[in-house]
Amino acid sequence: MPDWKRYSTGLHRVSDKCYAYMQPPGNWGLNNTAFFVSGGEALMMDTGCDIRLTDRMLDAIGEAEPAASRVGTVVLTHWHVDHVHGINAPRLRGSRVHASRICANWMANLPPRRWLEAIGSLEGDARRQIEYLLGNKFDFTGLDYIPPTDVFEGGTELEVGGCKVSVIEGKPCHTRSDNIVHIPEEGVVHGGDLVSAGRHVGLQYPFMENLLELVDLMLSWDAQVYIPGHGPLLDARDLRDIRTYLQFMQSEARRRYDAGIPVAAATEDILRNLGPYKGLRGAENLFFTIKMLFCEFAGDTTDHVRRDYPGYLAKQWELRKSVPRKFPELFAQF
Template identity: 25%
Template sequence: MRMYYFHRAVFAVLAVFSAAAAWAIDDATVAMTPVQVAPHSYFVQGQSALGSAANQNFISNAGFVVTDTSVVVIDALGSPALARKLLQEIRRITPKPVSHVLVTHYHADHIYGLQAFKDAGATIVAHRLGQEYLNSDTARLRLQASRQELFPWIDDSTRLVPADQWLDGATDLAIGGVQFQIRPAGPSHSPEDLVFYLPAERVLFAGDLVFRGRVPFVGQADSKHWITALDQLLKFDAQVIVPGHGPQSTSAKEDLTLTRDYLAHLRRAMGEAARNLEPFDEAYRKADWSRFEHLPLFNAANRMNAYNTYLLMEQERD
């Protein structure tokens, strides 16, 4: 019996130590520095890497806007710990509460932090099609895998959080004296893509329609409409574009071109193969990737991007 209680005490101490160690890692290994891109607009830049326990899934960007009355956050990052860290960074700039979180799309690296903002009292706004993802096997299985791959930052307490306000189309929101123009841009990177434009600041939060300085993650994207959506982004009078991944852009046309040209190249190479009934492996081997192969995450993402585009082009052919 004494041994039983001894083991229980040891496990309790280890549990406390593990929790303390996790928070120590949280403070020590993930740098997060807000970058001011306009008088009231900021963003934090995720790492150009795959999500891992070492980076706490800090692989995407999040923005925030300080209004007269509150703070509006754009995207919630890839873990609750990251969201809490972002809240701490916001508090270094302003004591105002976070009143809203605007979601560009429901991919894991942008929404696993939502529960921290929800617990802090924020209202979550997203496109209605995000409900399909939340109720899908894909979302359930992804969270299940993340609890293994990203532990302890994603664990059994991590939950998928629905929006409080689901949008169907173009919407303008006035929050604390700041006008947010919310425009659907999907189906592109995802069915529920939204972009957020602040005309007074001339800042566009573009989500994952724009990957700057790295190979995009295409997944099950509608690349044809994605290219059209990128052309539409140029119609905003944006001085600064905050992408979903990578540093801010002050040269919209130049920086949108990389994502657009990569998608177009995928469609040309894989489209020709699909039309000619050419096997994927042969088509991939023959394709010229020289313009893009130097980019970060090319080896991790390009083959899967090409294969998904090959399947998409087969469907478009039919």
């Protein structure tokens, strides 16, 4: 079972030398980071969405482990702003920051100022959706463009306090480059936003096969703890359950694709037949996942849901209204 009991805001020790900092309910911008402290050195996996939230994480780990009052190394799992903006925290200014080439390129092309301008210029439903997502939860002041100091392709191996840390770059699925951090000695994995419990998968690129491959890779490590980018801590059994769910979505979409059903109608039909997955949050977002699956089946590997970001946000806004109206049974418990 996903560890809902320990899913509370703050720092949680997950192994001898690893900690997860979690931020329920895990909505947009409220991600889980992780720390590994060994031999007087500290590694941070991802950062918070703004400096204030990142400082809270650094305060918490500094209090638990004095050696971590200075974090020497940061690894970024992917370029989404909630995972990377925090490298602006003054206390991380001297840290080595590792990111994949694709993640670093995204950060260079969409630095904080440009991102703030872009979201500031949104109109209509796209604006309504971003305002809904952001609420008053974040403070984006003080953000500058800080490029990662160490850029890798395919993955990299780090040494923190004499311990091996492996970073593996996955093929596109959640983003174009999703990186997994594995600390074999601790039996701990930070899987970025690849998987999460209690909610539907959010596939933004047309590659369910890549996601399944990465889940299999994570399972092959037989870790004790899998820290997801959002949501409660997972173990190997939870990961296997998520794998079964992903295959369910893949085969349900495939059947309808083969029958020539258009993507919107196929999504609605799947929403009517979710079986054991009726209780998951975020059913409205399945529209994007099924669309990406249809692209994958068609061999269209260039289309992705972020290609038109304002359009993506406006569609989210519309789905957030229309799907609960059509399928109230999927939202009754929330």
